Amino acid sequence: MSLAEYGRVTADAFTVLAEPTRRRILDRLRRAESSVGELVTDLGVSQPTVSKHLRVLREAGLVSSRTAAQQRIYRIEVRPLQAVDGWLAPYRRLWTSHLDALERHLDSQEP
Amino acid sequence: MSLAEYGRVTADAFTVLAEPTRRRILDRLRRAESSVGELVTDLGVSQPTVSKHLRVLREAGLVSSRTAAQQRIYRIEVRPLQAVDGWLAPYRRLWTSHLDALERHLDSQEP
């Protein structure tokens, strides 16, 4: 099963999100866009590691970057996350009805 | 429901969902619980492969199994998916608020 002849295939959002550090990067970027250096200090991870994760995130379309002086400012792009949400949506129906019933029950107990 | 409550389960769920075949298994189980054999024929994957994926899914709490005669019937468990949804929720606001803003704009343009 070799993909070598087809060239590099960009990883899908699920694969990219499997990495805890990458989710931490996104969690950090969700509050505010930031430079690589800020991510390094905030997350306590080495700079090359952050840059590599950012590359993976960028190639999967989960973040984009703009250049500001010597820094590169990264921000979240939501489209791949929408795709994940789209996959999750039909599953959400499996528990929302149950939760709604629970909420109605709690509301009736707690005025 | 607090995000911290999901905690440890979350990381595992993301890793488990990174595998396309496992997502296909869940997609199949979402419509109806089923035996291993049914999954094998429906997905066109070898039986050991399916069993291994089911083990990973089971250990992550994403599915549960009951024994019926010689078969084992697998069904989806939603809690780890709720954890994923819990992680995704704050991001969802990133685009729903944009959409809301867009809708308000369009509404103001359209008398």
Added chain:
DNA sequence: GCGACATATGCCTGTCAAGGCATGTACGGT
């Protein structure tokens, strides 16, 4: 218990991703 069926597991191999370290590249200030 025996044979047939359904599923789980063990072993092996190839693939690939992650992090440490060193180095390359781009930009700005002086």
Added chain:
DNA sequence: ACCGTACATGCCTTGACAGGCATATGTCGC
């Protein structure tokens, strides 16, 4: 032009994991 800052990339090692194949476990009907 030089130096320092900010970031990217290349190489290397380690470890995880998926799938194929063979085999073990478990369950039923007889």
